Amino acid sequence: MPNLVNVAYHQTGNSKSTNEYGMREMQERAFEYRDAQYILLKSPPASGKSRALMFLGLDKLINQGIKKVIVAVPERSIGSSFAVTDLKTYGFFANWSPKEAYNLCTPGSDGSKSKVTAFHNFMNNDEQILICTHATLRFACEGLDETKFNNTLLAIDEFHHVSVSADNKLGEILKNIINTSTAHIVAMTGSYFRGDSVPILMPEDEAKFTKVTYNYYEQLNGCNYLKTLGIGYHFYQGKYTSAIMEVLDTDKKTILHIPNVNSGESTKDKENEVNFIIDAIGDVVKQDEATGVIFVKRKSDGKILKIADLVEDTSKEREKIQNYLRVSDAVDAIDIIIALGMAKEGFDWPYCEHALTVGYRGSLTEVIQIIGRATRDSTNKTHAQFTNLIAQPDAQDDEVKLSVNNMLKAITASLLMEQVLAPNWTFKTKHDIDDGRKAKPGEIRIRGLKEPTSQRVKDIIEADLTDLKADIFQDKEMLKAMPDESLDPKVINKSLIPKVIRMKYPDLTEEQVEEVRQYVVADSVIKNGTIKEVADKRFIRMAGSFVDIDDLHIDLIDSVNPFQEAFEVLSKSVSSKTLKVIQDTIEATRIKMDFEEAKILWPKINEFVKTHNRQPNINSVIGSEKRLAECIIYLKAEKQKRAAQNNG
Numbered sequence: 001m002p003n004l005v006n007v008a009y010h011q012t013g014n015s016k017s018t019n020e021y022g023m024r025e026m027q028e029r030a031f032e033y034r035d036a037q038y039i040l041l042k043s044p045p046a047s048g049k050s051r052a053l054m055f056l057g058l059d060k061l062i063n064q065g066i067k068k069v070i071v072a073v074p075e076r077s078i079g080s081s082f083a084v085t086d087l088k089t090y091g092f093f094a095n096w097s098p099k100e101a102y103n104l105c106t107p108g109s110d111g112s113k114s115k116v117t118a119f120h121n122f123m124n125n126d127e128q129i130l131i132c133t134h135a136t137l138r139f140a141c142e143g144l145d146e147t148k149f150n151n152t153l154l155a156i157d158e159f160h161h162v163s164v165s166a167d168n169k170l171g172e173i174l175k176n177i178i179n180t181s182t183a184h185i186v187a188m189t190g191s192y193f194r195g196d197s198v199p200i201l202m203p204e205d206e207a208k209f210t211k212v213t214y215n216y217y218e219q220l221n222g223c224n225y226l227k228t229l230g231i232g233y234h235f236y237q238g239k240y241t242s243a244i245m246e247v248l249d250t251d252k253k254t255i256l257h258i259p260n261v262n263s264g265e266s267t268k269d270k271e272n273e274v275n276f277i278i279d280a281i282g283d284v285v286k287q288d289e290a291t292g293v294i295f296v297k298r299k300s301d302g303k304i305l306k307i308a309d310l311v312e313d314t315s316k317e318r319e320k321i322q323n324y325l326r327v328s329d330a331v332d333a334i335d336i337i338i339a340l341g342m343a344k345e346g347f348d349w350p351y352c353e354h355a356l357t358v359g360y361r362g363s364l365t366e367v368i369q370i371i372g373r374a375t376r377d378s379t380n381k382t383h384a385q386f387t388n389l390i391a392q393p394d395a396q397d398d399e400v401k402l403s404v405n406n407m408l409k410a411i412t413a414s415l416l417m418e419q420v421l422a423p424n425w426t427f428k429t430k431h432d433i434d435d436g437r438k439a440k441p442g443e444i445r446i447r448g449l450k451e452p453t454s455q456r457v458k459d460i461i462e463a464d465l466t467d468l469k470a471d472i473f474q475d476k477e478m479l480k481a482m483p484d485e486s487l488d489p490k491v492i493n494k495s496l497i498p499k500v501i502r503m504k505y506p507d508l509t510e511e512q513v514e515e516v517r518q519y520v521v522a523d524s525v526i527k528n529g530t531i532k533e534v535a536d537k538r539f540i541r542m543a544g545s546f547v548d549i550d551d552l553h554i555d556l557i558d559s560v561n562p563f564q565e566a567f568e569v570l571s572k573s574v575s576s577k578t579l580k581v582i583q584d585t586i587e588a589t590r591i592k593m594d595f596e597e598a599k600i601l602w603p604k605i606n607e608f609v610k611t612h613n614r615q616p617n618i619n620s621v622i623g624s625e626k627r628l629a630e631c632i633i634y635l636k637a638e639k640q641k642r643a644a645q646n647n648g
Contacts, residue, residue, distance in 0.1 A: 079105025
């Protein structure tokens with residue numbers, strides 16, 4: 001099927017070029033905030049977060065009175081990103097020079113006595129830089145007084161691993177360090193949202209952080225070689241192994257992630273799955289003893305392909321192939337990598353053209369991380385592709401509800417990715433006196449749009465929009481609303497979305513909630529639309545028709561379903577039988593009517609009666625009419641309930 005998302009970039013080279021200090025665009029932006037005690041750096045994969053931390057850490061050590069820098073990474077392999085680095089040659093005032101003895105990202109248990117002892121020794125001596133895993137940090141902090149972190153910079157890479165959950169030790173350690181020490185914190189992540197809806201930080205702690213955001217569009221638009229990115233879905237029935245060759249293009253450098261063994265897509269035998277995939281590609285010629293590379297003769301033309309198996313359980317064999325991938329930087333060193341839980345965060349194979357993932361991924365962060373494997377700029381590609389191979393729900397399947405839910409979540413993840421990957425717009429209120437003035441590049445003026453009345457709202461709009469959309473797109477009621485054609489778009493935009501905003505930002509007033517809501521809806525609808533220029537006019541396609549951008553009004557935007565595109569994808573991608581299974585499953589668990597929706601639908605009921613000279617029919621095959629009839633039943637029941645209460 002065609003891609004759901006296609007984004008083109010301009011290859012400006014901006015994100016790769018450096019200033020007089022050797023800093024890339026994102027690193028320079030982060031360095032501007034070097035004096036902040038708490039920094040949250042949100043920046044996509046391959047944008048240079050590790051070197052940004054080096055610049056910040058060295059400035060704090062040399063110019064700000066900080067005595068120590070601790071860098072914590074989720075996996076040992078990522079520790080190599082923070083190895084000794086020459087920065088002075090490129091214009092910076094110092095080099096990053098951690099000592100080998102205090103690089104604790106070495107083989108062996110992360111909680112071993114030797115690593116914990118080395119950490120404690122570091123805290124008590126004059127050494128300045130230590131690199132460890134999140135796990136080593138957790139073990140080392142047991143029984144360690146938080147004041148030991150006074151005058152220390154603690155940098156946490158892949159910060160989305162932190163959460164406020166009671167069983168998240170990393171989150172608990174961080175909270176205690178913030179509350180009881182003078183430590184500086186640099187939190188780095190490619191995506192500041194989790195798949196489990198648990199907040200990363202409590203609002204009062206998050207408010208302490210200075211947020212530095214470098215978005216995906218800036219990163220990819222500034223590449224030298226990468227020009228386009230596509231995100232697509234392929235749906236299958238039966239076993240995924242029977243469909244894999246429909247989407248695996250062996251001419252493309254590919255990372256193939258097979259499903260987790262606990263997922264519905266897994267055959268529960270990961271070794272057999274790998275063998276099946278390799279056999280489908282061709283015949284094994286040999287496996288190199290020294291490197292672990294599998295040489296496969298392709299069935300179609302006899303070409304020899306080099307395959308890396310990262311699913312391999314034997315640690316010695318896995319270390320062998322991992323080491324080969326680390327040291328081999330030639331484009332022809334490998335053709336296909338088959339992985340399960342690896343090759344996501346921090347994995348650097350710039351030649352990857354296609355990230356092919358089997359099965360629904362619950363975490364939007366994981367989706368972003370996987371896509372990031374294919375978006376590194378490289379001379380061998382102008383296009384990067386992410387494909388998700390997902391099971392179609394079957395009416396006979398006992399887990400049809402779960403399957404439908406997974407399918408909807410996967411598609412909403414792609415809609416969010418479209419928002420993340422597209423260029424940013426600035427929205428302004430259009431007044432009558434604006435007429436005749438041309439909007440600035442990247443600016444759209446909307447009549448009736450409320451302007452932010454507080455700095456808090458401005459900060460949310462500028463720094464938190466993607467994270468807020470992630471919460472909206474993962475909300476359970478939203479998922480039920482997405483494929484429901486009968487639901488009025490205004491119910492989604494004016495009732496369901498504000499509920500999520502209130503939950504995420506309980507400190508906002510109703511007026512501020514409305515300001516944020518309008519911006520979120522405008523941004524979502526416009527980014528899902530198609531903008532065309534005709535002469536000196538710009539038109540946007542919304543809900544099937546083109547509208548002059550100069551005529552946009554917030555009421556018009558509120559009448560558009562932000563999930564319309566997702567429903568169209570479902571309609572075109574699955575059979576009518578499967579679509580009915582999806583709709584029937586949603587109908588069984590659909591959102592119940594509430595007063596907010598009824599209030600929105602009441603004028604439409606009056607309009608319907610005026611137009612058709614009759615009441616809406618509860619048995620109508622037209623979903624929107626049926627919903628109006630349900631609204632009348634709901635309102636009558638509410639009226640009776642209130643009358644009974646008054647009489648009682």
